[in-house]
Amino acid sequence: MTRVFISRRALLVGSSGLLLAAPAIAVAQTSLTPAPSAPAPSAPTDDSLAKLSCDSSALTPADHALRESLEYVDVSPFGAAKNCLNCSYWLPPQDKACGGCTLLAGQIHPLGYCTSWELAE
């Protein structure tokens, strides 16, 4: 059997390193804990968007014709996967929940869709 001698000094130096590292480990664990998140207070919910009605009364016949040619609808048949909110042509609303579109005139429903949909990057 082999005996290993560890001096008292070596033992104290080694253990003090662990003691010094303990606060750093505690801080690291604290920073890894995700902070509780709350939804943005002004962000509309999916439910409130579904009830939203966008006004198309000011559209000209040409505006309506373009909407029809692009098969615009207020409710996307693809759901959240493809709708105006995630389209590159979407113009976020200024003062109302209905937004706009760089291709179509008038108010555009955020959950709407047309055949020109293109994923926003």
Ligand code: SF4
């Ligand atoms: S191009 Fe079509 S899908 Fe995209 S924002 Fe305009 S209306 Fe919506």
